[in-house]
Amino acid sequence: MRDIYGRIRVVVGDDVVVPPALAEELHDRLGHFSPGQASIFVQRAFFASEELSTDRVLLDEGVWLVDHLVSEQGWRRAPVASPAHCPRIIFFGIKGGVGRSTALVALAKRLAEQGLRVLVVDLDLESPGATSMLLDLDELPPFGVVDWFVEDAVGMADDTLLRGMVVPSRVGEVLVAPAVGTRSVPVLDEEELERDPMLSLRDGTFIAKLGRTYASPAGAEFAERIERLLVGLERVHEPQVVLLDSRAGMHDIAAAAVPRLGGTVLLFAGATSQTWLGYRLLFSAWGREREVVERFRDRLRVVAAQVPETGRDAYLGRLREAAYDLFAGFIYEESGTADAFSFDVNDPEAPHEPLPIYWRRELVEWEPAAPPGPMAETVTTEQFEAAFGPFLRGVLALPYVAELLQSDEEAP
Numbered sequence: 001m002r003d004i005y006g007r008i009r010v011v012v013g014d015d016v017v018v019p020p021a022l023a024e025e026l027h028d029r030l031g032h033f034s035p036g037q038a039s040i041f042v043q044r045a046f047f048a049s050e051e052l053s054t055d056r057v058l059l060d061e062g063v064w065l066v067d068h069l070v071s072e073q074g075w076r077r078a079p080v081a082s083p084a085h086c087p088r089i090i091f092f093g094i095k096g097g098v099g100r101s102t103a104l105v106a107l108a109k110r111l112a113e114q115g116l117r118v119l120v121v122d123l124d125l126e127s128p129g130a131t132s133m134l135l136d137l138d139e140l141p142p143f144g145v146v147d148w149f150v151e152d153a154v155g156m157a158d159d160t161l162l163r164g165m166v167v168p169s170r171v172g173e174v175l176v177a178p179a180v181g182t183r184s185v186p187v188l189d190e191e192e193l194e195r196d197p198m199l200s201l202r203d204g205t206f207i208a209k210l211g212r213t214y215a216s217p218a219g220a221e222f223a224e225r226i227e228r229l230l231v232g233l234e235r236v237h238e239p240q241v242v243l244l245d246s247r248a249g250m251h252d253i254a255a256a257a258v259p260r261l262g263g264t265v266l267l268f269a270g271a272t273s274q275t276w277l278g279y280r281l282l283f284s285a286w287g288r289e290r291e292v293v294e295r296f297r298d299r300l301r302v303v304a305a306q307v308p309e310t311g312r313d314a315y316l317g318r319l320r321e322a323a324y325d326l327f328a329g330f331i332y333e334e335s336g337t338a339d340a341f342s343f344d345v346n347d348p349e350a351p352h353e354p355l356p357i358y359w360r361r362e363l364v365e366w367e368p369a370a371p372p373g374p375m376a377e378t379v380t381t382e383q384f385e386a387a388f389g390p391f392l393r394g395v396l397a398l399p400y401v402a403e404l405l406q407s408d409e410e411a412p
Contacts, residue, residue: 001042001052001066007035011052011066014043057288074255075285076292080227081262086119086234087404088242088263089395094278096248098305100268101129103357104245105171105368106388107395108134111241112172114396114405119166119175119239121145121230123246123253125210128179130245134169134369135176141167143181146206148229149213157229162236171368177233180206214252223256230261241404250282259286259296264400268305269354271319279326287330297331297341297351299400303391304354316354321345323352355394360387 001009008030012018018041027037034040044052055076056066081088091104104120111118122130125146143165151157166177184206216222230242244261247253258265269275286293302323307315324345331351335342343350362383395401 001068003068006033008033009035009040009042011042011044011047014045016043074221074223075259075282076289077223077260079260079262079295080221080223081260082227082231085231085262086239086242087400088244088261089401090244090246090257090261090263090265091268092246092254092258092265093248093268093305094275094282096127098268098270099357100248100305101133101245102363102366103303103388103391104130104243105133107392108174108243109172109368110392112174117175117238117240118243119177119233119237120243120245121177121233122179123244123257125179125213125247125253131176131178131180133367134171134174135167135178136369137185139167140178140180140182140185141165142183144178144184145229146179146184146209146213147181149225150209152225153212153215153217159236162232166233166237169369175237175239184209222252223260226256227261264299264301264398265296266301266303266395268303269319269323270305271315271322276322276326283326283330293331300351301398302352302354304356306359307356308359316356319354320352323354327352355391357391358387363387
């Protein structure tokens, strides 16, 4: 067992008697990573079963490494999604700035045009992208996702709060649960405050709330709290599909959203070494235990973000090969049996096959929810389809999403 400082203890059965010479030898070998000769060996009875089964990695037959971490890194933990959860599509990227939130808005718009009731939940709390793209400042609801976590910590996250943190967007009438509510946005215009004293409720406390967001009550996993938030929103607002904008990088939010909340996971990537190093570090955490990745491997799909205007085929070819190497190294199985989870590098249905989003200059300043004026939407239908058409068609054809659209068509 490795503690938060990296010091090693050996957990043994309650009936094991450790020779003092063995404890002394291990203490000497560990050096600064020893907690002290007297406490290197600890009996199992001192720990609850979950302490010995969470975040563990099999090192050798009968030998496990259990990590205790400062932040809750739940990449290898069991799913928390309730069995009857609403269909979900999760947008994730190992690095930011790749157009993830823009693509989410495009898909929300298309699904709404297909007649579905769509709810967007902005979980990118430190940098709310979907929030600002779907809602103008004056359209924010009183409360946001951060408010929910703060209130949940003291048992106050009730249905009144859930109703007060969702509003419709003008983008295809999509419902939005933003990261930040208007109560947390300060007023800049004193004259406006004099005209409307109620604006004094806008106290600008978002940073303070954000600092308390990840402080889970005793016994509550952060992923379980996110699931409880989603279940509450799904119950109160009754969406047919939920789109989640996850925090980029190897963050606690992503550790909950990607492997543990259910649904399709879109992995945004570019053909850069920075992207694939990050994904390799992440996938290696899954690849150590086959049963971990088996829980969600069939709902992963790579997205080629911001494909350049020139040399597109070569760019997509490099990205496809990098993605295939990643999946083959950590997720795909040997193709010796008929039911092996294995794909050819050029298989168009494979999880590593990139769904392309093509870069266009017109989309750099796209503000789909901007009010009439200079910042209003200027992207034409043709430009939108040229950028997002292949990506949207690919997502709508994924089994999980296709079944959702089919069930909606069959509804009375």
